[in-house]
C-alpha cells in the first residue's frame with residue numbers, strides 16, 4: 183500500500199494551486215473538481231477517502247462536499263484501475279450494435295469483465311454511459327481517444343498491441 187499521507191505537496195500541490203489562483207480567495211471550493219482530477223491522475227487513477235479528506239482540508243471545505251462531487255460524476259474512480267482503462271459504452275446504440283460481442287472478445291483476450299482489472303494491473307474494464315459517438319457504435323474510450331466501429335477482431339488486435 184502506498185503511503186498517501188501529505189499527498190498534496192510538490193507537483194500535485196503546484197497544479198492544484200494554479201487552479202485555486204483562478205478563483206477569489208474565499209472560493210477555493212471552486213477548485214474541487216480539478217483537485218479531484220489531479221489527485222486521481224497522480225494516484226494511479228483512483229481516489230481514496232483519505233485523499234478526498236486531504237483535498238477537503240486543503241480547500242477548506244467539509245469532506246462531505248468533496249465526497250458529493252466525487253461520487254456524483256462518473257469520471258472519478260474509487261477502486262484501483264488498470265494503466266489502460268477500457269471504457270466501453272453501455273448505452274442503447276452500442277448495445278444493439280454488438281457491445282456484448284466486444285465484451286466477450288475482451289474477456290477472451292485478457293480474461294476480465296466490466297469492473298475487473300488484470301492481475302498485472304495493465305488493463306481494467308468499465309461500462310460507461312453514451313459518449314455521443316453512437317454513429318461509431320459499438321465504441322469505447324481509452325484515455326482521450328474514442329475507438330469506434332469495434333469488432334471482436336479489431337479489439338483483439340488493439341489489446342494485443344497494448345499488452
Ligand code: FES
Nearest residue numbers: 271276312315316
Ligand atoms: Fe454508445 Fe452513444 S450509445 S456512444
